[in-house]
Amino acid sequence: MERTLVIVKPDAMQRGLAGEIISRLEGRGLRIVAARLLQIDGNLAARHYAEHVEKPFYESLVSFITACPIVAAVLEGPNAVELVRATMGATDPRKAAPGTIRGDLALNITQNLIHGSDSLESARREIALFFEEPDIYNYPRDIDRWLFDTPD
Numbered sequence: 001m002e003r004t005l006v007i008v009k010p011d012a013m014q015r016g017l018a019g020e021i022i023s024r025l026e027g028r029g030l031r032i033v034a035a036r037l038l039q040i041d042g043n044l045a046a047r048h049y050a051e052h053v054e055k056p057f058y059e060s061l062v063s064f065i066t067a068c069p070i071v072a073a074v075l076e077g078p079n080a081v082e083l084v085r086a087t088m089g090a091t092d093p094r095k096a097a098p099g100t101i102r103g104d105l106a107l108n109i110t111q112n113l114i115h116g117s118d119s120l121e122s123a124r125r126e127i128a129l130f131f132e133e134p135d136i137y138n139y140p141r142d143i144d145r146w147l148f149d150t151p152d
Contacts (some may be wrong), residue, residue: 001148002080003033004117005126008071010064011111018071021114025075028087029147034074034127034136038119040066041062047129050074058111064110072130078148084116 006025008018026032040048045062052058075084089100093112096103106112117123127136 001076001078002075003076003119003127004080004084004123005115005130006073006075006084007065007115009111009113009115010067010070010071011107012105012113013068013070013103017105017113020105022071024101025084025087028077028083029143030075030077030080030083031141031144032073033076033138034072034102034131036073036130036135037069037071038130039069042066044129048126053077060110074127074131074136081117081120085118088116090115 006022008021012018012021022032022035032057042062045065048065049058049061052061077083087101089102089106090094091102092109093102093106093111094109096106098104101114102112117126
C-alpha cells in the first residue's frame with residue numbers, strides 16, 4: 001500500500017475546486033489518511049521546492065504556493081503515486097488528456113491546480129514536511145476489500 005502527498009494549490013482554492021479535485025481522487029479508490037488546510041510560509045515552501053532553488057522559475061513557485069491557503073492531503077492505495085499522477089494529468093494543461101484534473105480544469109502550466117508526489121521517495125519526504133506520523137490515520141473502509149484486495 002502506497003501513500004502520496006497531494007496539494008490543492010492556490011489557484012484551485014481561489015476557484016472553489018478543492019472538493020472536486022479531492023472527489024476525483026477518492027473516486028479512483030484512493031483513501032484520505034490525512035488532510036489539513038494551511039497557509040504555506042516561505043520556509044516550508046523553500047523546503048518543499050528545494051530541488052528547484054537554482055531554476056529561474058523558483059521565486060515564482062514560492063510566491064504562488066504561498067499566495068493563499070492550500071489543502072494538503074495524504075492519499076493511500078495500491079500504486080497511489082502513479083494513480084494520482086495519472087489522474088492529475090500532464091503538468092502543462094495544454095498537453096493533459098481530457099478526463100484528467102488538469103486536462104479538464106487547469107488553464108496554464110504555472111497555475112495547474114494540483115501537486116502530487118512524483119515518486120515514493122518524494123512522497124515520503126513531502127509527507128514528512130506537512131504531517132507528523134500521529135496526524136496520519138490507518139482505518140478500514142467497507143469498500144476497501146473490493147478496491148485493495150488483489151487476486152491470490
